[in-house]
Amino acid sequence: MKNYIDQDDMISANSAYVLQTVRRHAGISRKEISSLTGLSWGGMTKIVNRLLESGYITEEKGNAAPGVTRVPNLIKVNPEKNFVVGLDFNLAGFHAVVTDLTGRILTETSSPAPKTNTQALLASCTDFLVWTLSPFAPEKLFALGVAMQGIVDVRGGISLKLPGISDWSNIPLRDILEERFRIRTWLEHDPDCLLFPHLQKAxxxxxxxxxxxxxxxxxxxxxxxxxxxxxxxxxxxxxxxxxxxxxxxxxxxxxxxxxxxxxxxxxxxxxxxxxxxxxxxxxxxxxxxxxxxxxxxxxxxxxxxxxxxxxxxxxxxxxxxxxxxxxxLELSTSADVGAASIAADLAIKELKI
Ligand SMILES: [Zn+2]
Missing domain, CATH: 3.30.420.40 (ATPase, nucleotide binding domain)
Structure with missing residues (x-):
């Protein structure tokens, strides 16, 4: 493992920064990206072109007002791919959303969760995700975030304890789901997922x-x-x-x-x-x-x-x-939306283009 930062790392970090900027400012121009990120015109152009080629963003002609001849193109997140899944794993029931990278919800599902034992709960969670993801081509799925009840080892992706399920202990839920669905997965503590959507405004x-x-x-x-x-x-x-x-x-x-x-x-x-x-x-x-x-x-x-x-x-x-x-605040935003949003952020940080 290298212990230095090279040019590829810088490009990856800047790519992540540009993509985050486009996520938060839909319909942004190249000039605005350059000014918001502080990247030079040349550096920004290289990254925007790479993100376009990799299908993360799209660029379309802006609408000209009458009498205006030069209108900048508008850059947006690609709404056709890189979907993010959020799962609220809660004994009160499973809830899930699939969103695009802007957070627009494409589908929303829910199902009861069996409160019997670990095996039944894991099998039911997997079946629920299979059903939720069935309308989406696997190659279009970018990240999965799980909002987890109980005590969670976030770094290890392990659910340590789930109150109410006595044989639930040290379950490597992140790895189980990653292996089953082949999507980069993060496990988060559910209150963090509820708070996350409030952070930007705060x-x-x-x-x-x-x-x-x-x-x-x-x-x-x-x-x-x-x-x-x-x-x-x-x-x-x-x-x-x-x-x-x-x-x-x-x-x-x-x-x-x-x-x-x-x-x-x-x-x-x-x-x-x-x-x-x-x-x-x-x-x-x-x-x-x-x-x-x-x-x-x-x-x-x-x-x-x-x-x-x-x-x-x-x-x-x-x-x-x-x-x-x-x-x-009654639950207007549920933990699945926050989990998807956290997973999107973390997956973009790992972006290699
Ligand atoms: Zn007590």
Whole structure:
């Protein structure tokens, strides 16, 4: 393995930068690419031509306004290939999207997930992906991102633990899917996938996202970047009420002990929801202090119901962190979309043209 950067590496890095720029500014001219990326005209031209030849982008004539003779050509991501797959691997059900490189959704699928054992769950996930991908030619698929519940080793692509499936342990899900579908695959922690689509708009603001359903997952961005590592931000068993409700882990007063009773099959326990408000507000205050969060997003299956106790939650938040914006967001963007977006970014970083 070489330990230096050569000209090919520079061209690859610049190609990735140009492609990212085109993804974010559809219908951009060569001149605009050169000015946004800081590349010289010659360097930009070489890269744009390579990306055109490899089919990542397209170039078409711009529409001339009346009386205007010279109109620059418009460069866009090729909408016909390099599709990205996002999978939300969740015991509540599988959800998937296939998008193009701009994030435009081409198809969306969902299916129940068996909650029995590892083998059934893996077989069902594979069948679900086969069905989702059946309309697409394999050579048109560019990357697969998996938003994974539980504890995830992101670097190794391994799902370490999945609460609720007792024989699920150290499953190399990235390699399993990569081998089966022959698509470059990344495994991500699901709250990170929910936060990722918010990053671009947030700029350098630090964000804290809590996904609350039957348990809780957290994601944090610092200076515009996701904070990622194995097993960090596992907050379900933080003690928020000393001597409080008994938890499945054997301790008392864990956050999860207040979340778990809230959500029933398709309804909510209003008393449990009210009891959750104070511990949840404490959690938000503590985490936002640790990460200097500028804004907090609460999302997940429970949030649709949390509006029933919102006044109470807001009361505690006003006491503990009065100037912190806290937004309740029902799942409008699901984790599969974020997983696809992260995978697209990472696959483009690896681009060799
Ligand atoms: Zn606990």
């Amino acid at each position: 700029g350098k603001d630090n964000l804290l996202l809590l996904r609350i359903d039957r348990s809780i997952g957290a994601a944090v961005s610092v200076n515009g970047k996701l904070l990622k590592d194995t097993g960090i931000l596992e907050i379900a068993h933080n003690i928020v009420v000393p001597g409080g409700k008994p938890c499945t882990c054997g301790m008392n007063g864990c956050l999860e002990a207040y979340i778990a009773p809230c959500l029933m099959e398709d309804n909510v326990d209003e008393n449990a929801l009210r009891e959750l408000c104070d511990p949840l507000a404490i959690t938000i205050r503590n985490l936002s202090g640790v990460f200097r969060a500028d804004r907090v997003i609460l999302t997940g299956a429970l949030i649709g119901y949390l509006s029933q106790a919102e006044a109470q939650l807001r009361g505690f938040l006003d006491d503990y962190c009065p100037s912190l914006p806290v937004e309740l």
